[in-house]
Amino acid sequence: MAPADTTSTKPQPIVISGPSGSGKSTLLKRLFDAYPDRFGFSVSHTTRQPRPGEQHAREYYFTDRDSFLALVKDNGFIEHAQFGSNLYGTSVQAVKDRQAEGKICILDIEMEGVKQVKKTDLKPRFLFLQPPSVEILEQRLRGRGTDKEEAILERLRQADKEIEYSKTPGVHDKIIVNDDLEKAWVEFKAFCVPEDATK
Numbered sequence: 100m101a102p103a104d105t106t107s108t109k110p111q112p113i114v115i116s117g118p119s120g121s122g123k124s125t126l127l128k129r130l131f132d133a134y135p136d137r138f139g140f141s142v143s144h145t146t147r148q149p150r151p152g153e154q155h156a157r158e159y160y161f162t163d164r165d166s167f168l169a170l171v172k173d174n175g176f177i178e179h180a181q182f183g184s185n186l187y188g189t190s191v192q193a194v195k196d197r198q199a200e201g202k203i204c205i206l207d208i209e210m211e212g213v214k215q216v217k218k219t220d221l222k223p224r225f226l227f228l229q230p231p232s233v234e235i236l237e238q239r240l241r242g243r244g245t246d247k248e249e250a251i252l253e254r255l256r257q258a259d260k261e262i263e264y265s266k267t268p269g270v271h272d273k274i275i276v277n278d279d280l281e282k283a284w285v286e287f288k289a290f291c292v293p294e295d296a297t298k
């Protein structure tokens with residue numbers, strides 16, 4: 100008899116991307132509220148010092164600069180960036196750790212991260228959240244009131260690139276246009292929890 104295929108029993112991660120302001124956080128919050136135990140986020144690596152109360156492997160994987168850069172060289176990161184003098188990143192291993200716990204790991208990442216994930220052996224499902232139009236996206240970013248003018252303009256420039264890339268055939272398994280939030284939620288839930296789609 101052929102050996103059992105244990106890899107197929109691991110929950111498949113879900114990659115959610117879409118322009119800043121397209122509604123990723125809004126829908127993810129609903130998903131986590133509705134299914135608190137089923138999904139998980141990956142824990143990021145950082146070279147910054149732990150703050151009081153922070154635990155290794157819970158808030159972050161705390162690491163030093165040399166180890167971090169060695170992992171970058173090894174293609175161990177899906178995304179990484181420098182903020183101030185510290186490095187931060189999402190590692191392939193962090194996603195596998197969530198899988199090993201039986202959780203569906205959700206990756207909320209931008210376009211370059213999506214391209215990087217496609218080079219790994221994670222084999223996630225890809226979901227793109229699209230704003231109804233760039234004009235509406237601009238209204239929502241302004242309405243959110245969290246960004247300065249320059250940041251809004253930069254987000255809109257980046258949105259054009261994300262939307263253009265999303266049109267590449269085969270990049271995403273599903274594209275949801277977030278026009279009406281309730282409709283988007285029904286589609287979002289159906290993608291993330293297909294077995295509950297009719298409920």
Ligand SMILES: Nc1ncnc2c1ncn2[C@@H]1O[C@H](COP(=O)(O)OP(=O)(O)OP(=O)(O)O)[C@@H](O)[C@H]1O
Pocket residue numbers: 117118119120121122123124125126239240242243277278279280281283
């Ligand atoms: N369908 C919708 N109709 C109207 N407003 C919406 C809708 N979806 C989200 N919003 C609002 O748009 C704003 C941006 O949404 P949100 O912060 O969830 O975007 P995001 O994709 O997570 O952005 P970022 O990548 O910057 O974190 C929020 O103020 C949110 O309440």
